[in-house]
Structure formats: C-alpha cells, structure tokens
Amino acid sequence: MSVKTAYIELDTKGECEMHDLTSQIQEHIKASGIGDGIVSVSLIGSTGGISTIEFEDGLRRDIKELLDRLVPKWYYHHDAAWGDSNAHAHLRSTLMGTSQSFPFKEGKLLTGTWQQIVFIDFDNRPRQRKIVVQMMGE
Amino acid sequence: MSVKTAYIELDTKGECEMHDLTSQIQEHIKASGIGDGIVSVSLIGSTGGISTIEFEDGLRRDIKELLDRLVPKWYYHHDAAWGDSNAHAHLRSTLMGTSQSFPFKEGKLLTGTWQQIVFIDFDNRPRQRKIVVQMMGE
Amino acid sequence: MSVKTAYIELDTKGECEMHDLTSQIQEHIKASGIGDGIVSVSLIGSTGGISTIEFEDGLRRDIKELLDRLVPKWYYHHDAAWGDSNAHAHLRSTLMGTSQSFPFKEGKLLTGTWQQIVFIDFDNRPRQRKIVVQMMGE
Numbered sequence: 001m002s003v004k005t006a007y008i009e010l011d012t013k014g015e016c017e018m019h020d021l022t023s024q025i026q027e028h029i030k031a032s033g034i035g036d037g038i039v040s041v042s043l044i045g046s047t048g049g050i051s052t053i054e055f056e057d058g059l060r061r062d063i064k065e066l067l068d069r070l071v072p073k074w075y076y077h078h079d080a081a082w083g084d085s086n087a088h089a090h091l092r093s094t095l096m097g098t099s100q101s102f103p104f105k106e107g108k109l110l111t112g113t114w115q116q117i118v119f120i121d122f123d124n125r126p127r128q129r130k131i132v133v134q135m136m137g138e
Numbered sequence: 139m140s141v142k143t144a145y146i147e148l149d150t151k152g153e154c155e156m157h158d159l160t161s162q163i164q165e166h167i168k169a170s171g172i173g174d175g176i177v178s179v180s181l182i183g184s185t186g187g188i189s190t191i192e193f194e195d196g197l198r199r200d201i202k203e204l205l206d207r208l209v210p211k212w213y214y215h216h217d218a219a220w221g222d223s224n225a226h227a228h229l230r231s232t233l234m235g236t237s238q239s240f241p242f243k244e245g246k247l248l249t250g251t252w253q254q255i256v257f258i259d260f261d262n263r264p265r266q267r268k269i270v271v272q273m274m275g276e
Numbered sequence: 277m278s279v280k281t282a283y284i285e286l287d288t289k290g291e292c293e294m295h296d297l298t299s300q301i302q303e304h305i306k307a308s309g310i311g312d313g314i315v316s317v318s319l320i321g322s323t324g325g326i327s328t329i330e331f332e333d334g335l336r337r338d339i340k341e342l343l344d345r346l347v348p349k350w351y352y353h354h355d356a357a358w359g360d361s362n363a364h365a366h367l368r369s370t371l372m373g374t375s376q377s378f379p380f381k382e383g384k385l386l387t388g389t390w391q392q393i394v395f396i397d398f399d400n401r402p403r404q405r406k407i408v409v410q411m412m413g414e
Contacts, residue, residue, distance in 0.1 A: 001139040001140075001141075001277040002277075002414065003277075003312040003313055003413050003414050005312060005379065005386075036143060036272075037141055037274065038176070038178050038274060038314070040314050040377055040378070040379045042378055042386065042387075043388075044386060044388045044391070045390075045391060046328055046329060046330045046388055046390050046391040051232045051233075051235055051236075052184055052231070052232065052235075052236045052237070053184060053228060053231070054184045054216075054228055056216065056219070056220075057215070057219065058216035058217070058218065058219040058220065058225070059215070059216045059225065059228055059229070059232075061215045062214045062215050062216050062225055062228075062229055063229060066209060066229055070208060070346060071342060076334065076335075076338045077333070077334035077335070077337045077338050078330075078332065078334035078338050079334070080334065081332070081333070081334040082332075082334065087334070087335065087338055090329060090330055090335055090338075091335070091338055093329070094327045094328065094335075094339060095233070095327075095371070096232075096233065096235075097235060097327055097328075097373060097376060099376055099377060099378055100235060100237055101178055101237060101239050102178070102180055103143065103178045103180050103237075103272035105143050105272075110143075110180060110182060110270045110272075111182060112181075112182045112183045112184060114183075114184050115183060115184040115236065132379045132386045134312075134314065134381075134386075136274065136313060136314060136412065136413065137274065138139070138141050139277040139279075174279040174410075175279055176316050176377070176410065176412060189370045189371075189373055189374075190322055190369070190370065190373075190374050190375070191366060191369070191370045192322045192354075192366055194358075195353070195357070196353035196354035196355070196356065196357040196358065196363070197352075197353070197363065197366055197367070199353045200352045200353050200354050200366075200367055201367060201370060204347060204367055208346060233371070234370075234371065234373075238373060238375055239316055239375060239377050240316070240318055240375055241281065241316045241318050241375075241408045241410035243281050248281075248318060248320060248408045248410075249318075249320060250319075250320045250321045250322055252321075252322050253320070253321060253374065274412065275412065276277070276278065276279050
C-alpha cells in the first residue's frame with residue numbers, strides 16, 4: 001500500500017470553462033505504480049468544481065446555461081461585502097463540490113467511455129489553477 | 139491494509155428510478171474482510187447519480203419533481219448535436235456527482251438509520267448499470 | 277499505512293446554519309500521526325451537507341437564500357406522508373452530498389486559503405450532529 005501525490009496545473013479563462021482531466025489523471029495513476037486503489041481529485045480553491053460529464057461541446061454550453069439560470073450572476077451579499085463580484089462562482093462551487101474520488105483497478109480508471117473527469121472554472125476572470133491528484137492503494 | 143473491488147449490477151427503467159444500494163454495499167464490506175476503511179461507490183456512466191437519502195416513496199417522488207423543475211427536459215445543445223434527447227440526464231448527473239465515498243468501522247457503514255446510499259438513474263430509457271464498490275482499509 | 281477514525285460533535289440550530297470544520301479536521305489529521313493520505317468527512321444523517329466554501333458572513337447568507345429559492349420550503353410528498361415538514365432539508369442534502377474526501381500531505385490539508393470544509397445543517401430544528409472524520413494513509 002502506498003500514497004502518491006501529484007498535481008495538475010492549468011491556465012483557465014473562467015466563466016465555466018471546462019477542462020478534461022481524464023488522460024492526465026490516468027497518466028498519474030500509471031506513473032504511481034499503484035495497481036488498485038482510489039484517486040482523489042481535488043481543487044485547491046473555492047470557485048471551481050470537480051465532476052464527471054460527457055466532454056463535448058453541446059454539454060459544455062448546456063452546463064454554463066444551466067448554471068447561469070440556477071445560480072445567476074446578480075446581487076449577492078458576498079459581493080456587497082468584498083466587492084469582488086464572484087459570489088456566483090463560490091456558490092456554484094459549493095453546490096458541485098471541489099473534490100471527488102474515483103476507483104481504479106490494474107492501473108485503469110473505472111469510469112465509462114463517455115464519462116470524463118472535469119474541472120470547471122466558475123470564476124469571472126482568468127486564473128492559474130492547481131488540482132491535487134492523489135493515488136492511494138496497492 | 140488492502141483493496142477489494144466489487145460490483146453491483148442493476149436493471150433500471152431510468153426516469154429518476156432510485157435504487158437503495160446500502161445492504162449490498164454493507165455485504166461487500168463484510169465479504170472484503172476489511173474492518174476499518176473507506177468504500178468508494180462509483181457509477182460507470184454519465185447519466186446517473188450516487189448520493190444518500192432517506193429511502194421512502196415520498197422523497198423518491200420529491201427528488202424527481204425537484205429535478206424536473208431545476209433541470210427540466212427541454213431544448214439542450216447536446217440533444218441538438220447528438221439526437222439522443224437525454225442531455226437533462228447528463229446535467230443532473232454532473233450536478234449530483236457519480237461517485238461518493240463513505241467511511242466504515244469494524245465492518246459497518248458509518249451512516250445514519252434514515253440515510254441510505256442510493257443510485258438514481260436519470261436516463262430516459264431502460265439501462266443495465268454497473269456500479270463499482272471498492273473497499274480500502276485494514 | 278493505517279486508518280484512524282475520529283468524530284466531530286456539534287449542536288446546531290438548523291435552517292442552513294453553517295459550521296467551519298477545517299481546524300478540527302486539521303487537528304485530527306495531526307493527532308492521527310498519518311503524513312500523506314485522504315480524510316473522509318461524512319455526516320451521519322440525511323438532512324445536512326458537507327462541502328467547501330469561503331467561510332464568511334456574506335456567503336453564509338447567500339447559500340441560504342440560494343437554497344431557499346432552488347429547493348424552497350413548500351409542499352412535498354415526504355411531508356404529507358410523515359408530517360415532519362423537513363423534506364426540503366432531505367432534498368438539499370441529497371443534492372449537496374453528505375460526504376466528501378480531501379487529500380493531505382505532510383500532515384496538512386491540501387485546500388486553499390479561502391476554502392473551508394463546512395457542515396451545513398438544512399434541518400428545521402436544533403439537532404445534535406455527529407460527523408465522521410476518517411484519515412487513511414501512511
């Protein structure tokens with residue numbers, strides 16, 4: 001049994017820009033030498049989300065439009081207090097979650113063909129992002 | 139410390155059909171021989187969700203009606219591109235998450251009496267589903 | 277490799293009262309003597325949520341107002357069946373999730389400065405709450 005910690009660094013434009021992390025996570029699993037276990041994928045930050053989706057252009061537009069409707073950019077108390085106008089990004093992040101764990105076996109992620117692990121940046125400005133990819137297993 | 143990987147296979151009708159996985163997960167934990175650890179419960183697929191709920195008829199209807207309201211079946215870009223009319227199922231899945239992990243101790247899930255671990259199938263057609271149940275611990 | 281299980285006990289007033297668990301989780305990690313690994317933070321119960329947020333007054337009000345809008349207190353089938361009028365709390369809990377796992381390294385949580393791990397109590401009455409904090413790693 002061992003634990004290996006790796007990182008994915010990204011430049012994003014925000015505004016629900018979505019990044020497919022699947023192949024990089026898969027490479028980190030291979031490089032860890034761990035056969036069976038869990039990979040924790042976790043954003044360092046509070047204005048993005050980690051989830052799975054079929055990574056294609058239609059759904060990328062749909063998820064942005066859905067979140068613009070459910071958690072719109074409008075007046076929030078956070079913005080009034082801090083003047084940074086990204087409260088909607090914090091709220092979307094809390095709803096979706098910033099961390100999710102996935103099982104792998106014989107060095108391969110146990111996810112579906114049309115199921116990519118993604119990072120979505122909800123912030124309203126370009127950011128440099130760091131995502132923890134931690135493998136644990138045997 | 140060891141890792142054991144098991145699977146739950148299900149036939150579902152979709153349309154927010156909900157399945158209580160708790161007793162099957164509990165049996166897999168017992169069978170693993172692992173006393174204390176984490177069980178990762180993870181759907182292979184991108185049109186369902188894994189979460190916890192009090193498993194009773196009222197809430198099963200409530201969650202469907204809530205999702206029909208928040209993420210309705212209507213026009214989405216994904217459907218326009220692929221013609222499969224299940225974009226709402228993908229979006230619900232991304233919001234809820236397809237994977238969640240739960241701690242157990244002395245072979246028993248540390249969940250509440252009214253808290254069942256469930257799979258909800260958001261797709262718009264019957265499916266055969268495979269859910270990974272991976273135990274890790276000592 | 278080892279597994280250590282700890283608990284956080286809380287008295288809450290419900291109605292979206294939010295508790296910052298970060299420093300207590302960090303202390304449990306230190307006390308476990310585990311350097312690198314995953315901490316699973318998991319509510320025992322089905323009417324609260326575990327997530328991350330920037331813990332400040334504005335966002336605490338915003339998340340309550342957002343959930344009051346998305347998953348309002350109104351008529352639900354669960355309440356009609358059981359007469360306990362907290363169906364909205366169950367539904368918010370299922371959407372947000374009751375369990376989330378976070379990586380740590382050299383005894384320190386790999387979370388951001390403005391990213392606190394929180395418990396939100398969605399129930400409509402005061403509760404005593406128990407949250408599992410389970411560390412696994414080496």
